[in-house]
Amino acid sequence: MPHQAGRTRWRRFAAILVTSISACAVLGIAMAQGALAASFFISGQTFKIAADTLTARGVSIYSMVDVTRKHELVPVVVTGTRHATISGLCQSVLVDIPVLGPQTLRITSGYERPATASNLFLDITSQSADEAQFKGLDIGVAQGAITKGPINPGDRNSRFFDPDGVGQQADSSTLTQVRWTTVALSSSTFNLPDLRLQLKPGNHECF
Structure with missing residues (x-):
């Protein structure tokens, strides 16, 4: 019986882990190949993104409502850019796994060479930055x-x-020490040099 219980816990852990890794892969890896559709149902779970510096050309900010598979409505602010250069990129999602407790799936890139993206969209619920500079602002x-x-x-x-x-x-913007809490990210292209993906026990979110 103890052996069966152990296998049950492992299967449950594996199912949750595969789900979380798949979600992060869509956001951080498959996205780099332009695999994301223009619109999709969101999971509803927030994740965190931080960057030392983000420089963007062609910036848009507008309100939107995202929808989960359960048809729950999530109001967001969408920040879009035609081209972005990102240094010190960190993305994390916190997953609570039965028996094992909280686990953090964390992706980093752009610490030695900056990451770049085109037609990048962040559906955010909050944003902060140490400094924000805009040119040609309307x-x-x-x-x-x-x-x-x-x-x-x-x-x-x-x-x-x-x-x-x-x-x-x-026309353009530069954000330093920027932090987003977001429910979705999409991009037509996303180049992530020196990509690192880690699963760590406990809370090790980007901020």
Whole structure:
């Protein structure tokens, strides 16, 4: 009986682990090959992304509502950029595994060479930065009139996208020591040099 119980716990752990690794692979690895669709159901779980520096060309910021597979609605702010250069990138998701407790799946890149992305979209619930610099900034532009930065095609065709809503755009921006809490990330291309993926017991999130 103890042997059977041990196998049951291991199977449960393996199922949760595979699910979490698959989710992170979609966000951090398959994404690098342009594998993500323009729109998708979100899991609803937040994950954290941090960067020492993010330099972006063609910036858009607009409101949106994401949807889970259970049809739960999650309001977010979408930050889009046509091209981004990211130094010191860290991405983490905290998973609570029965018996073993919390485990952190953590991805890092861009510490020796910067990561780069095109048509990058972050669906965030919070953001902070030590410093933010914008060039060619427009605040209050209608979301349907944003031209300097991209709009995710899946968002533009969504019933939750308000073309008359308040948006923001800029020719470029530079953020230092930036931190995002986000529910989704997508990109048409994402180059992640010196990629490192680790599963650590306990809480070892990026911030």
